[in-house]
Amino acid sequence: MDTLHFSQHARPLPEGFVAALQEHFADRCSVAESVRAHHGRDESPYSPMLPDVVVYALTIDEVVWVARYCHAHHVALIPYGAGSSLEGHLLAVQGGISLDLSGMNRILNVHAEDFTATVQAGVTRKQLNESLRDTGLFFPIDPGADASLGGMAATRASGTNAVRYGTMRENVMSLKVVTADGRVIETANRARKSSSGYDLTHLFVGSEGTLGIIVEVTVRLYPQPEAVSAAICNFSDLDSAVKSVIEIIQMGIPVARVEFMDTGAVRATNQYSHLTLRESPLLLFEFHGSPASVREQAESVQGITRDHGGQDFQWAEHPEDRNRLWTARHNAYFAGLQLRPGCRSSTTDVCVPISRLAECVGDTAAELDQASFPYTIVGHVGDGNFHVLMLLDPDNPAEWTESEQLNQRLVERAIAMQGTCTGEHGVGLHKQAFMRAEHGQDGLDVMAAIKAALDPHDILNPGKMLPPPASAA
Amino acid sequence: MDTLHFSQHARPLPEGFVAALQEHFADRCSVAESVRAHHGRDESPYSPMLPDVVVYALTIDEVVWVARYCHAHHVALIPYGAGSSLEGHLLAVQGGISLDLSGMNRILNVHAEDFTATVQAGVTRKQLNESLRDTGLFFPIDPGADASLGGMAATRASGTNAVRYGTMRENVMSLKVVTADGRVIETANRARKSSSGYDLTHLFVGSEGTLGIIVEVTVRLYPQPEAVSAAICNFSDLDSAVKSVIEIIQMGIPVARVEFMDTGAVRATNQYSHLTLRESPLLLFEFHGSPASVREQAESVQGITRDHGGQDFQWAEHPEDRNRLWTARHNAYFAGLQLRPGCRSSTTDVCVPISRLAECVGDTAAELDQASFPYTIVGHVGDGNFHVLMLLDPDNPAEWTESEQLNQRLVERAIAMQGTCTGEHGVGLHKQAFMRAEHGQDGLDVMAAIKAALDPHDILNPGKMLPPPASAA
Numbered sequence: 001m002d003t004l005h006f007s008q009h010a011r012p013l014p015e016g017f018v019a020a021l022q023e024h025f026a027d028r029c030s031v032a033e034s035v036r037a038h039h040g041r042d043e044s045p046y047s048p049m050l051p052d053v054v055v056y057a058l059t060i061d062e063v064v065w066v067a068r069y070c071h072a073h074h075v076a077l078i079p080y081g082a083g084s085s086l087e088g089h090l091l092a093v094q095g096g097i098s099l100d101l102s103g104m105n106r107i108l109n110v111h112a113e114d115f116t117a118t119v120q121a122g123v124t125r126k127q128l129n130e131s132l133r134d135t136g137l138f139f140p141i142d143p144g145a146d147a148s149l150g151g152m153a154a155t156r157a158s159g160t161n162a163v164r165y166g167t168m169r170e171n172v173m174s175l176k177v178v179t180a181d182g183r184v185i186e187t188a189n190r191a192r193k194s195s196s197g198y199d200l201t202h203l204f205v206g207s208e209g210t211l212g213i214i215v216e217v218t219v220r221l222y223p224q225p226e227a228v229s230a231a232i233c234n235f236s237d238l239d240s241a242v243k244s245v246i247e248i249i250q251m252g253i254p255v256a257r258v259e260f261m262d263t264g265a266v267r268a269t270n271q272y273s274h275l276t277l278r279e280s281p282l283l284l285f286e287f288h289g290s291p292a293s294v295r296e297q298a299e300s301v302q303g304i305t306r307d308h309g310g311q312d313f314q315w316a317e318h319p320e321d322r323n324r325l326w327t328a329r330h331n332a333y334f335a336g337l338q339l340r341p342g343c344r345s346s347t348t349d350v351c352v353p354i355s356r357l358a359e360c361v362g363d364t365a366a367e368l369d370q371a372s373f374p375y376t377i378v379g380h381v382g383d384g385n386f387h388v389l390m391l392l393d394p395d396n397p398a399e400w401t402e403s404e405q406l407n408q409r410l411v412e413r414a415i416a417m418q419g420t421c422t423g424e425h426g427v428g429l430h431k432q433a434f435m436r437a438e439h440g441q442d443g444l445d446v447m448a449a450i451k452a453a454l455d456p457h458d459i460l461n462p463g464k465m466l467p468p469p470a471s472a473a
Numbered sequence: 474m475d476t477l478h479f480s481q482h483a484r485p486l487p488e489g490f491v492a493a494l495q496e497h498f499a500d501r502c503s504v505a506e507s508v509r510a511h512h513g514r515d516e517s518p519y520s521p522m523l524p525d526v527v528v529y530a531l532t533i534d535e536v537v538w539v540a541r542y543c544h545a546h547h548v549a550l551i552p553y554g555a556g557s558s559l560e561g562h563l564l565a566v567q568g569g570i571s572l573d574l575s576g577m578n579r580i581l582n583v584h585a586e587d588f589t590a591t592v593q594a595g596v597t598r599k600q601l602n603e604s605l606r607d608t609g610l611f612f613p614i615d616p617g618a619d620a621s622l623g624g625m626a627a628t629r630a631s632g633t634n635a636v637r638y639g640t641m642r643e644n645v646m647s648l649k650v651v652t653a654d655g656r657v658i659e660t661a662n663r664a665r666k667s668s669s670g671y672d673l674t675h676l677f678v679g680s681e682g683t684l685g686i687i688v689e690v691t692v693r694l695y696p697q698p699e700a701v702s703a704a705i706c707n708f709s710d711l712d713s714a715v716k717s718v719i720e721i722i723q724m725g726i727p728v729a730r731v732e733f734m735d736t737g738a739v740r741a742t743n744q745y746s747h748l749t750l751r752e753s754p755l756l757l758f759e760f761h762g763s764p765a766s767v768r769e770q771a772e773s774v775q776g777i778t779r780d781h782g783g784q785d786f787q788w789a790e791h792p793e794d795r796n797r798l799w800t801a802r803h804n805a806y807f808a809g810l811q812l813r814p815g816c817r818s819s820t821t822d823v824c825v826p827i828s829r830l831a832e833c834v835g836d837t838a839a840e841l842d843q844a845s846f847p848y849t850i851v852g853h854v855g856d857g858n859f860h861v862l863m864l865l866d867p868d869n870p871a872e873w874t875e876s877e878q879l880n881q882r883l884v885e886r887a888i889a890m891q892g893t894c895t896g897e898h899g900v901g902l903h904k905q906a907f908m909r910a911e912h913g914q915d916g917l918d919v920m921a922a923i924k925a926a927l928d929p930h931d932i933l934n935p936g937k938m939l940p941p942p943a944s945a946a
Binding site: 050072093111112113114115116123136155156157158162166167169181183184186187188189190191192193194195197198199200202203205207222223246249250251252254260288289290292293296300305344349351352353354355373382383384385414415418419420421422423424425426427431434435438439440442443444445446447449450451452453454465466 | 585586587589629630634640642648652656657658662664665669670671675678679696697698723725737772824826827828858887895896898899900908911913916923924925938939
């Protein structure tokens with residue numbers, strides 16, 4: 001059972017449209033129900049919405065062919081990577097082609113001296129890091145899923161390392177993109193900085209497949225830290241935890257990760273990962289650097305947290321202890337689901353200035369405590385970004401309505417605090433309704449003008465991100 | 474005498490155009506020759522090209538009024554900040570209005586806990602840092618000139634701190650922009666990260682006044698480092714210096730600044746700033762952090778430079794010594810000019826992947842050694858960006874022709890190395906001819922489509938950055 005629904009308005013396919021595709025792509029073109037069902041869903045709470053046909057591309061020329069074909073026939077075209085979107089990006093709300101790029105999974109080059117790698121869009125983050133193992137370098141962006149680099153670029157993804165290393169926004173150096181009408185452009189070169197021309201790289205990063213099809217991604221790499229240590233610290237309340245983090249950043253301590261878990265998330269993690277963490281609000285830190293620097297960072301952080309009432313500051317210097325902690329953190333989503341067997345989840349993603357984070361989480365938790373379903377909260381504190389995992393009965397529509405209302409009030413709260421409806425998951429279908437409040441009609445009109453200029457027939461992932469014009473809404 | 478010339482193709486002003494401006498702006502509207510001459514030039518080697526009229530705006534409403542007026546009458550409109558462009562951005566190649574924003578110079582807010590400041594576009598970088606003095610925070614981007622934040626955003630500027638802190642690309646969080654037709658948009662909010670909508674911030678950063686008029690800038694701030702130290706190290710050749718820097722970055726040492734000066738630049742600096750630096754290729758380092766971390770960084774760097782043949786590694790821990798060194802580095806431009814009394818200069822700005830930097834500088838120096846004029850080279854080594862200061866006789870057109878040819882070969886070399894024609898100065902007039910080679914016709918066409926969508930009457934800084942269509946070139 002899925003429990004959020006969206007109406008499909010499929011465009012009729014021209015006669016013979018699929019036959020020509022099948023001739024060109026043979027067995028890499030499928031209309032099988034199971035294949036279409038797999039491509040018409042993602043990790044969002046939406047019911048599936050199937051494309052008319054799935055095409056598996058292996059080369060840029062094939063992507064160009066499909067783009068030109070869809071452009072000529074005004075057929076919708078949805079780029080598909082790992083299928084791990086949380087916001088409904090992959091649902092075929094206007095039917096058309098799901099263009100699966102997962103077979104474009106070659107690492108094209110690694111320039112270790114320049115700290116860059118260029119990969120095809122279907123390469124996943126774990127695959128990239130695996131291939132970098134012997135170079136002494138790594139790629140830090142770590143969304144929960146083993147997403148494709150193309151998809152991560154398209155949603156401007158991040159994860160637990162963003163406080164130190166930034167998001168895909170800061171770490172994509174250049175993209176190769178196929179435009180709606182089948183031209184191939186490189187958005188930048190490999191120079192670390194440039195003042196040459198409009199910043200097309202950042203225009204396509206976060207464009208959710210609506211402006212072009214990302215086929216290659218050049219990212220920044222970082223030296224694997226010489227030393228790493230982790231630490232846990234409990235707090236009686238979130239406010240003290242956030243005040244600690246603000247002071248840590250003000251001291252210039254280059255903390256690599258700092259994650260918040262509420263009591264519910266800690267409890268769920270203890271159960272799921274067989275840990276014995278104290279069940280109170282908690283910060284989980286990671287420090288990167290030389291051995292001396294890592295020690296100094298941890299000591300400074302311990303002093304600051306102590307000043308703010310932090311308790312039980314525990315280091316985890318051994319890799320196995322550290323990995324166990326971070327694996328537990330990465331599994332917080334699954335751990336949460338176990339709190340209510342048989343449930344499905346809906347996840348929020350607001351991000352606010354850090355000075356407002358404690359207030360935003362506190363007000364939200366107070367509301368959630370009155371809700372008819374359980375929840376947990378985890379957050380990327382250094383970024384002001386947090387997620388509420390709402391655990392919902394798939395057979396109880398009232399809970400889903402209630403969860404949507406709670407999310408709406410949460411987003412309104414975040415926007416009033418100069419924040420955003422989505423820190424790292426993207427807009428897709430689920431956040432569309434908030435775009436006008438967040439960007440204003442004039443901001444949306446500028447975005448729509450860009451969309452119309454680059455995709456005049458609205459074939460690229462149509463119906464996503466930008467809400468329909470106000471008159472049609 | 475100025476020695477590079479560009480043809481002006483002024484659009485005729487509609488009748489009564491200036492009179493209406495004068496009525497609206499009174500003494501903040503001028504057609505005086507001296508005022509227009511001041512606004513029709515910049516720090517580039519071009520001869521001035523005067524606007525028809527200069528307007529001094531003090532409020533966003535006034536900027537909106539001017540934009541609407543120019544939009545309605547198809548009159549060119551050039552935003553003007555500090556006048557420190559090096560590439561001819563401010564020349565009125567199609568006449569029209571120079572809109573002086575230097576009076577919009579208020580610091581609107583500083584959110585110390587969020588590490589952000591919002592300023593009006595006319596605030597200069599030194600003014601901002603002056604106002605931050607008591608907050609423990611600073612704004613790191615330091616182009617040579619005391620440029621306005623609006624102008625720095627418009628040219629995607631950087632400086633000596635970019636290797637650690639990034640450029641304006643990484644440090645502008647949000648902009649308030651007046652569009653060509655007088656709408657006011659905010660490109661983002663104050664959340665540290667967001668996956669909501671097209672990245673309008675980065676679209677306007679580096680757009681050189683051609684897509685909108687930046688009226689407010691929200692930037693990231695950083696904690697003032699607890700400890701700072703500088704160091705100098707001489708090398709027998711650039712190659713060893715660059716290899717050292719690559720290894721330093723690979724070791725994860727968070728060097729804050731690393732600047733290269735060639736022998737000529739060192740000699741000029743010694744003369745101009747009364748220093749006694751050894752006259753050989755030299756790296757100038759700065760380290761930021763805790764006292765222990767700064768000491769460790771400097772020791773590690775010393776070890777690495779020694780392995781690469783670096784000599785005379787000297788620390789400068791006292792603020793006065795450090796400031797003297799960095800003042801000398803910032804004055805390298807003026808020092809260079811003194812090498813040839815009465816000269817004017819033309820400055821190059823390529824940026825290449827760091828693995829190609831030594832080769833790019835070496836090949837360039839070999840050519841320059843055959844030139845009929847003197848030169849110096851300084852570089853932001855960590856970024857792969859360097860500047861050749863060519864010292865030219867203003868009365869000798871042959872030297873200017875020769876310098877343009879040298880720059881052209883240098884840019885071709887940089888682009889062939891996957892680099893860019895401009896690392897931090899922008900395109901303006903001087904780099905336009907290289908845009909097609911760097912971005913390809915399809916890339917330029919995408920940029921032109923965006924320009925047409927946002928500025929359909931081509932009123933915003935027309936004739937800059939994007940070259941004329943191939944057929945017209």
